[in-house]
Every structure is written in C-alpha cells, then in structure tokens.
Amino acid sequence: MAAEEKEFGLGEGPAVKASVSLRAGNIRAVRERVGRRGFSAYVDAAVERQIERDLLEEALQANENASGPIPQVLRDEAADLFRAVKTAPELQEGAGWAGHEAG
Numbered sequence: 207m208a209a210e211e212k213e214f215g216l217g218e219g220p221a222v223k224a225s226v227s228l229r230a231g232n233i234r235a236v237r238e239r240v241g242r243r244g245f246s247a248y249v250d251a252a253v254e255r256q257i258e259r260d261l262l263e264e265a266l267q268a269n270e271n272a273s274g275p276i277p278q279v280l281r282d283e284a285a286d287l288f289r290a291v292k293t294a295p296e297l298q299e300g301a302g303w304a305g306h307e308a309g
Contacts, residue, residue: 217254221246 212219226249240248270276291297 216257221250 228249236245236248
C-alpha cells in the first residue's frame with residue numbers, strides 16, 4: 207500500500223511527492239523567503255495551517271449553531287485585537303525576529 211493511501215493524521219506521515227499548480231507570484235514569494243530547498247516544507251506547513259483554520263471555522267460554526275451568534279461587541283473586540291497584532295512593528299516587512307524570545 208502506498209504511503210498516501212495509509213491513514214495518517216494531520217501533519218503526520220512520510221513526505222510524498224505531489225504535483226500542484228500555484229500562481230507564479232506565490233512561487234516567487236515562497237522562494238524569496240525560503241529558497242528552493244525549503245519550498246516543499248513551507249507549502250506543506252501552509253496546507254496544514256489552512257486545514258487547521260478550516261477545522262476551527264467548522265467548530266466555530268457548530269458552536270454558533272448550538273449557542274447562537276457571537277455578540278457583535280465581541281466580534282468587534284476580536285477584530286480590533288487582530289488588527290493590532292497584524293500591524294505590530296515586529297511583524298512588518300523587513301523586521302526580523304532576532305532577539306525575540308518565546309516566553
């Protein structure tokens with residue numbers, strides 16, 4: 207049985223070659239970030255994050271179906287927080303993470 211036919215969880219299993227089509231601008235942007243050698247790992251991680259987002263969206267929808275819609279004031283607070291994080295100086299183009307420590 208081929209590796210892609212076996213049951214592996216998200217982010218698990220051996221690397222398996224797959225052919226995908228991507229827009230040229232996306233390919234250029236990835237290569238500028240990680241070079242040719244890191245391309246597959248970068249795309250694999252992006253796919254995994256997208257699946258996690260999809261699962262989160264499904265969970266949020268199920269919660270909303272069971273408990274009703276999230277109040278607008280909470281939605282607005284979340285949007286404001288997201289905008290603040292997204293525009294943080296350390297996340298702007300050209301800002302490196304050197305010297306930043308998790309903790």
